[in-house]
Amino acid sequence: MGLDHGGGQRRTPARVLAAGCIAALALSAAACGSGPSAGGSGPVTLAWYIFPEPSGSFAKAAAECSKDSNGEYRIDIHNLPASADGQREEMARRLAAGDTSLDILGLDVTWTPEFAEAHWIAPWPAQQAAQIRKGTLKPMLDTATWNGKLYSAPFNTNTQLLWWRNDLVDHPPKTWHEMLSVAARLAKQGKPHYVEIQGAQYEGYTVWFNTLVNSAGGKIVSDNGRRVLLDKNNAGLKALRVIYDLAHSPAADPSLPVQMEDQNRLAFEAGKAPFELNYPFVYPSAKADVPKIFKHMRWAPYPRVEADRPVHVTIGGIDLAVSALSQHKKEAFDAIRCLRAPKHEVTNAVKGGLPPVLTSIYHRKSFQKVYPFWKDILHELQTASIRAKTPAYQSVSLEISYTLSPPDSVDPKADLPLLKTRIDDAINSRGLVP
Amino acid sequence: MSQAEVAAEAPVAEPRRRRVLSERARAERKLGWLLCFPAALVMVAVTAYPIGYAVYLSLERYDLRFPANTAFVGLANYWTVLKSVDLWWRAFGVTTLITVVSVGVEFVLGMAVALVMYRTLYGRGLIRTSVLIPYGIVTVAAAFSWQYAWTPGIGYLANLLPSGTAPLTGTWSAIGIIILAEVWKTTPFMSLLLLAGLSLVPDGLLDAAKVDGANAWQRFTRVTLPIMKPAILVALLFRTLDAFRIFDNIFILTHGAANTRSVSILDYDQLFTAFNLGVGNAMSVLIVIAVALIAFIYIKAFGTAAPGQEVRR
Amino acid sequence: MALQTTGRQRWGWIGADLLIIVIVAVPLWWLISLSFKDPSTITNGSFWPTKWTLDNYRGIFSTSLFTRALINSIGIGLISTFISVVLASFAAYAIARLEFPGKRVLIGASLLIAMFPPISLVTPLFNLWRIIGLFDTWPGLIIPYITFSLPLSIYTLSAFFREIPWELERAAQIDGATPWQAFTRVIIPLAMPGVVTTAVLAFLYAWNDFVFAISLTSTNNSRTVPAALAFFTGASQFEQPTGSIAAAAVIITIPIIILVMIFQRRIVAGLTAGAVKG
16 A cells, blocks of 8 residues: 555545555554444444533433334434534534434524535424424424424423512513613612623624514514515614613623623622523522522513513524434434433423423423423413524624624614625625624 | 856757757656656645636535525625625734734744854754754644633633733734744744755855954844845745644634634635635635735745746846 | 853853743643643642642543544554655655756745645535545545645755765666665665655644644544544533643644654754755
8 A cells, every 4th residue: 555545636536535444444443434334133323413411311311212212223322512613513514525424413493494405404204294393382393494394303492581689679671671771770779780691792692682683573584594684673773772772871791792691690690680681590500509699589571672562582492303314314213203202301301401392391290390480481482583594594693793792882773784784695605704 | 056057057058968869868857757747746636626626616606505506606706705804804914914923023033043053052952852842743732732821710821911811812912822822833944944044154254254343243134144045035935825824823722713813714614614615715716816926926026046946047 | 163152152052042942841841731730720820730640641542532533643644654755755856866857847836835825725625525525534634635745745855865975876886786786775775864854744744734634524533633632522511621632732742752852953954955955
């Protein structure tokens, strides 16, 4: 070996590959395996790529489903990188390169259009799709659907509530306007007065903007992902005004431009804020960390943008899809249905803190006991909004958080047209990603 | 072989030789081509072909997220890149700034290190070995060392700063750290190339200048530097082009956050965040053009001393 | 000159020597120090570990993420070095010994390639590799590594070859040696130092590369250590893998220090020869 495959380009890829494999084998016996072999007897091995779940509830579900399949399949969990960007990049790169060793993919709620449009994931067979749809939260199904077809199965979900302190405020504010004036009053009295929200230049900021736009009666892009809809009901402008108002009011935490969910939690636990907009993980955390504040910690629906218009908070969560290149699609679809069975959904919620996607679970007494805010969460989830539905979501989101950063630089009149152009560029693959 | 020799010999000798271009000379010529062919083929195949392919891809809307919408769009992708003031031109400015400052600093430091390596009386081997370590070390490994050094709460350097400052999150301080990492890593390369130039300066000439009453600085600027000019050109050219493609240090230190993206990092993001091959390849072509321009300007500015250039009269 | 050195000058040179050594050593020591720090003391910011541990090293060698990457780095580095040096030897011999038209074009073109921005190849190669199946394979990295190490290899080798007293070959033949004996007993020993130096430089290139390694790979199949470092994760989501990264960085620095110590004189000669004689 050596010389003869140096000229790479002239040879057929398969032979170059073979030569490389021989080289690899010379150094390590483990190289160039073509993945677990398919044929023969025994269960097929399904590779499940999912974010690293710390509580072990996914691993438990995978083991139980493997056992319950009666030898049909065995699910192997493969941890993706910790960051969402890293997860997407790894899966997309491998699928783009035709990697057949992925079977089940854990997709963030915003990725289904991208993976479906690129033919990286397989649509659900009609009959099984109907089973998935039954009893599943509508907005989650919406995130899993592209061009009218169900491409992934909602696995778990999440959304934000308003957390407030009843030692500082009598009742929770109904609107942003009310919340900001209450905060201003508290500021005058020298009491804690920050509104804790995600203002750093990242996905969480886009989530905030999306909630505001949808609650003002608009949308970022149309359902088919082809048009920018920020002008509908003037919602884009109204949303920008809320950001502007907060950033220029005493309610703005000085570190707003760098705050993510965890910094918000810490600021609230440090007693700096009467209000916090965040996911339910802050509740058990406050209970463990600061009992004194926890005593006064209450939750309420997310404040409205307009008093007479219901709020549509952005939905989050994970959908499970089958790789279009999987060699074991049938088994993978079966496995996903098992993984989202009610008993596993309950474990994920109770042990891992991930709210279920099946509405029936919220009505179980046993669940309500460990999930006190079930009613408000369920209501918000049922009326939730989804983020811009386009294969170019990643670019759209980056454009939004980039254009609107830092929050105190937002100029509603000037930024709206800029935002519209940039989002339009992004959905037509014309723009650069920031 | 001196330039004069080549120039004088070539035109006269060629025709006479050609007439009697012996069997042997022809065989030599053939062997020469044959021996160079594999290397040339690999180099051309892996650079010229892909860059041609990049030009082709850059003329298309080619987005892995929209495979169905692939279409010829002419120069639209170039327009997208070139009109992007706050991304492309900012990255271009950052890259240029890093290049100019780091090459400038490296030139001064590299010259000093080269002088030490050349003239030092003690531990010459030890000095050369230690200078080679930054040259050889994996850039990513060194970048992690700098990153942790400047991370508040972990690093010895960050702890010297007032608490609460995170130098890697501010644009200017982050660029400063990137330049520091770049200078540490590549000054040795610069100094080795300059050392080669220093060794060409005849001691006799320096002694003569000394006898004529020139002080050390005058001897350096009037004798050493002019003789070193070709070596300086090579060192500056290599390092400028190398600095312009900076990627590793920025990727590890900031990953382009706080507006510290170089053109290479920006291009990488178009490819792997957006999977937008059309725009990404347009940017790749623009980077090649920029590099070619820099090389061209250097060679024009420094005259014929450019390496590998055909000597013409 | 040496005779006239005054005491002040002597201390000046020693001071300059020490300064260079300290500047080189500090970032290196910092990595070593971090790699030996116990997780509980990793954030103490001290320059010297207060609580020594080998756990970071044990940790990285217990995961396939690092060990596979190390195997990839070594394998890919050795194969691309070998091919690059063989190809470069042919070309360098021709450049040093033979007269043929197009010689200078070759030198010029290879210099251009040495200056080529790798990111500009990454975008087309990513697409090409994924279509023809070279993405995330050893050859997918070996091919660009050969290409980018060839110019420097040709450069250094031809500089070394020019220095070889080739007439010795004929002299040996006159003394009765066969051409093959003359080549193997006389020329090869003379050429070896140059070949070894070139190999070291080519290996350093492949060992060091990050742009191709992070762009053209996606799994343990072919990810080399510099790229794998960017994928290290801590024990939990919120724990930074500082200690493991530092340990891995130290491991991949050791071979470099060994190579540099052994070949110091030759690397300096190799790097400088090309620069002035091109």
